[in-house]
Amino acid sequence: MTWLITGGAGYIGSHVVREMAGRESVVVLDDLSTGRAERLPQDVPLVVGSVLDGGLLERVLAEYAVTGIVHLAGKKQVAESVARPLHYYRENVEGLRVLLDAAAAAGVPRFLFSSSASVYGMPDVDLVTEETPCRPLSPYGETKLAGERMVAAAGSAHGMATASLRYFNVAGAASAELADEGVFNLVPMVFERLTGNEAPRVFGDDYPTPDGTCVRDYIHVEDIASAHVEAARRLERDPAARLVLNVGTGKGASVTxxxxxxxxxxxxxxxxxxxxxxxxxxxxxxxxxxxxxxxxLDWSARHDVRAMVESAWAGWCLRHGLPVPA
Known part of the structure; x- marks a missing residue:
């Protein structure tokens, strides 16, 4: 059993690789546009290239006798997707189409897709279920929803077991060197302000929530990784699987x-x-x-908000030359 993990040198991808490599044979495909090779364990093969390169995919799938794919490669910044929608459709939708085409031609029987809670848009519900209507508000969210539908259709047509995992707000790190390097989400945005000796910013305190600030479901990246392992195991056991699942804690934390x-x-x-x-x-x-x-999947998140923040802070300190907490 060999799993190809696209985007495996990125923030989430490197955590998934480390979690799966202890249980399965793993090979990584990453163009290193945002990923870093040093994130990967030394014994995990890295192929540098793009999922848009069908010829490369054909060679990799054959050379490593790939029997399952975890697809994490893609662009993921909402604001950038608004400014560059065609780029996002090319990278996220066309890239996925090329990958699925290669997987179908090679007879790969399992496909696990990295989706996002952004497919829901602005749901007016207390808890977002998988049946909550999907109304994405950005090209990024649109590409993720299109990806889910493409994966399901390809699975049905080509006999692949499939799963799409809709992540909520990912934070934290398994170790300081694997921490998120982007400053696009609440936790690193606050770190950046504090490092500059500036007060954190709260955007709106008059929402209909207990303290007036927005409430989100924050999930540790190690829990994201373990969810991938359990989803992969399910696809191995169930060749008819067609799963679409939220990956969250079921608990909200406000900005305050x-x-x-x-x-x-x-x-x-x-x-x-x-x-x-x-x-x-x-x-x-x-x-x-x-x-x-x-x-x-008999899966649930294990880490709390404080564990996410502590591990993310250790990574931030390492990258910015600050004393790393013990």
């Missing part, structure tokens, strides 16, 4: 609650947050229902 934890972990409690105007398009609450993944 998250900032309080961050200030405590970093020791910067003197920098009280400042409130600014709402950002357009921010829903008040987006929290996963985790019932389906618990039922289908």
């Amino acid at each position: 609650e998250m900032i309080d934890v961050i200030l405590d972990v970093t020791g910067r409690t003197g920098l009280a947050p400042v409130t600014e105007a709402r950002r357009p398009g921010d829903p008040a609450r987006v929290v996963a229902s985790a019932d389906a993944i618990r039922r289908e």
Whole structure:
């Protein structure tokens, strides 16, 4: 059994690789546009290239006798997708089509797709289930929804067991060197402000939530990785699988609650947050229902918010020359 993991040198991908490599034979395909080779274990083969290269895919699938694919490669920044929609459709949709075409031609029987809670848009529900209508608000979200549908259709047509995992707000790191290097989400955005001795910013405190700030479902990247392992095992056992599952904790944390934890972990409690105007398009609450993944995969998240923040802070300190917490 050999799994090809596309985008395996990236933030989430490197965690998935390390989790799966201890149980399965793994090979990584990554163009290294955002990934880093040094994230990977030394005994995991790395092929540098793009999923848009059908000839390369054909050779890799044959050379490594690939029997399953975990597809994490792609572009993922919402704002960038609005500015460059055609680029996102090329990378995320056409790239997936080329990969599925190669997988079908090679007779690969299993395909696991990295999706996103962005497919839901602004759901007006207490808990987002897999049956909540999908109304993505950005080209990024649109490409993920199109990807899910393409994966399901290819699975039905070519006899592949398939699963699409819809991640919610990913944070944390298994170790400092694997931490997220982007500054696009709440946790690193607050770290950046604190490092510059600036107060964290809260965008709107008048939402219909208990403390007036937005509520999100934050999930540790190690839990994301373990969910991949369980999904891969399910695809191995069930050749008729057609799964679409949320990956979240089922619990929400507000922006204010998250900032309080961050200030405590970093020791910067003197920098009280400042409130600014709402950002357009921010829903008040987006929290996963985790019932389906618990039922289908016997999986649930193990890490809490503090563990996410502590591990993310260690990674931030390592990259910015600050003392790394013990």
